[in-house]
Amino acid sequence: MTSPLYPSDTKVAYNITDDDVEKIKAAIDIDELTELVLTLGNIPSQSRFEAESSQFVFDWLQDNGFKTRQCGATPERQNIIGEYGGTGMGKNLLFTAHLDTESPSDDPHINKHRFTEQTLANPEWKTCWLEDGKFHGFPIYNDRGPMSCFLIAAKALKKAGFDLAGKLYLTACPGEIGPEPMEQYEGVDYLGKDIGANYLFHHGGVVADYAIAAEGCDWGVTWQGCGYVLYRIQIFGEGVFTPILDAPTDVNAHPNPIYKLGPVIDALHSWSLKYEADNHYETAGGVSIPKAQIDAIKAGSPTSFGAGTDICSVYLDVGLTPQQTAAQSYHELKQVMSTLDIAGYEIEPMVVRNGYEADPTAVSPLVKSLCDATKAVNGDAIERAHPAYSSMWRDHNVFNMQRVPAITTGMPRFAATPEDLVKSALIYALTALSVCGKQ
Template structure:
């Protein structure tokens, strides 16, 4: 039996287009409400069991089920229904135009195309009449681009699965790990004074500079030693600094904002403590240093942290994904080691669900001014997802 006989290119293309045409970014009222309702209705109309679960207000997750006989593994497909805003796109963000073999529009690549593939794979399996021993669950979740509250709600509900797929664009590769993410602001306080008598003040910018130099001398070499085979190196980036008011005034304030990506073996506490140790060392010789470390609100989840993602390569879900991709592309698929943060971390770290990231599209198309997804990827990934389900749920 060929699962490709039970879905068409036209179906997956039209479903992707219809999802893209429903704006679901943070600036839309009720954000993912309308796209969640569309997915729910589409699944019900195509004979799938589906339910809506509250996330916040009228924002919903959609859970779709293909029930097995109860004797096999349960597989979860996870995809987020929100997108980043259209910003200054050079195409119509919600037209979902077909051109040059692509569907163009916001969310086509990240990641409504993947959700369309997940849904169509479930429909194809149901149409085929195959009765799997295990269950398939599709979780179309809200909020990944902001606080990941959709997957947080999903995990806190106690949902169980033996393996999961997160459908971020992967270019026919897969990932079993990525780094955790923390944004920190260092707030330096000084004492203002006239620029003509700078010794009467305490320059907060100078204090920040001293801290930066110490971090580069001491912490950077240590981070380079921390390397995980499936996540890459532990890193940090100083992304923004601002302080003072004018050249003729000693700066009484300086803010330093840092992006910190950490690997297995590190924690949020250990990350913060390393910075605090450097601050304490500076204070031993500079009692004028006054600085607070603040976890930035814009990066905080509701209750969880943006932890790292790691799944053991010997887990069954990893083997099944590797085989399914390999059979499709005719060679051993590559493991991606340079991913940004995804909901896979919440599933694997907090939900204890072995999780693999793979999906249609190419990461380089995400969040761009001309976001798009190859139509061939959509058609291919319906079969790949179905093959993963058929292999794993047995």
């Protein structure tokens, strides 16, 4: 039965055979893949500190005979590009995954005011291991597990003697998770997505017909993703020297804007629930649900206490589906704030990144190739990914933004087994063979 993910008349460059499956599968060494994912996963690589992991990927590609280069906005944060194939006239496919992993900050002061001691002590932030047949560790989950899979996939194609007509790009990028320049943390040192896959697209010497952001998707696929806008909503009031303050009985009459947070938070929360429900966006390629929550609050200074504050800032993270712009939520939030009994307010979008989606017709050959490969390996037809995976930023957004049809797909997000990674590597290899064609 034809998958509903693509039209029935969709053509691919090359139809994989059972013989192809067996040859490539035989070229994938489960022990080598396990060693690679654990070695790469255990290299410290939080955002802004990806240099060691990027150098490891560069060396691995070179050692395994791939044409390799690097490009970066700064010397410490390089995008790595490996190439294979391209000896004929086939389509080019680009794999990408990110080197950075979510983790507490390198600044202990920030961590002290954001995480509990128990959270900070979680070994999975920076350590990876295999236990009871399952991988553990955030670096493997996100995103060096899927990265290892496509590296081994390319090596298996090479080892099995498959010369690709189109070119296969193998890329590892910094900064997909973040950070973003913000307040006093400004400049190139705090750039995230701008110096990762986006920089790679413009300066990496890559010309892709299709792209795959290799990420844990529980075997699902989506070709759309949300962006986001981070608003700073400043609430104005008056700081009054504590000894001369005549504190009002009604908390809402207090001059200090911190005391206005109760009704402000209530109003923002009510708005966010309606916003999420009203802007639910569903296509054949995924379900995007734009969620919102308060990420931070900043007011006054404990080093200069005794007189309250004139300003209280609320930082609100708002999702953007591929159909939305920041202007919509800006005007809605302005309306919400105008109804509150406060001295004044200002709403400023500190970061804006739109969501994107692939053209369903343009992406269909890539989707069919992936579906054929997944069916050959797992025996089941691939399904649309869970809405969480199409409601977040992943770097397929970068390529869809540039009109390069792109998807995100991959292994189980959490607690994958070595056998899962072998299957994922095989699916990636077969997809590449189908897209690029055999020379």
